[in-house]
Amino acid sequence: MITHPDSPLSEAPPARVEENHPFYTALLHVSVWLTWPLIALSVWLSATVLGQSGYAWSLPLLFAGGVLASDFTSGLFHWFFDNYGSPQTPVFGQTIELFRVHHDLPEDICNSGLVFTVGHVCLWVVPMIISFIGAWYLAGRGPLVSALLLFATLANLFLVLTNLFHKWAHLPKKPAWMLFMQEYRLVLETHHHNIHHTPPFDTYYCITTGWLNPLLRAIKFFPRMEKFLALIGVQKNQGA
Ligand SMILES: [Zn+2]
């Protein structure tokens, strides 16, 4: 087991939040089951407008854009939570703790069912999709706002799926279809993700597909962000 220098883990992993908070658990379940029909509705509304307005050609581009936006966002959040804040940070403390414990017990993610794998993201995605649809409706439902709605919805869909893809990367045994998807880099691939799990844990933060990892490493994106934050007085955690 490789221990991340900034992990809050002492001897035993902390109890999962869902084990101790029945209300939070119920909220996770409701969010997960609301997510899929809301995303389907949003995709249907926006894609129908684009199709009927002669912009069907934009659908694959918006799909690829949604995957890239999710990959980038997953990397940004992952980097931030690995290096800044603490388990006591308001609102995000639980997520920060989960990220850091993951470095010590990477295979623990494989023990979570669907609701606890994707539910923490669904909790944010449900109100966002509802407000996106509301804004699209108020903005006149034209092709441009429909393209924006579809892009934002797909980015959120892939953000929901990110922790599932991340879990798949850690599964010791995978079915053939999953191996196929990983091999062709449609989802996060195990060896690719293992680069992040190697000390000093400071690269390859993107965990949807990992497509952006080589580029972000080549342009030193995260070290430059850290330098910028240090310049404005935001320091990394000690040891991170
Ligand atoms: Zn990490």
Ligand SMILES: [Zn+2]
């Ligand atoms: Zn991992």
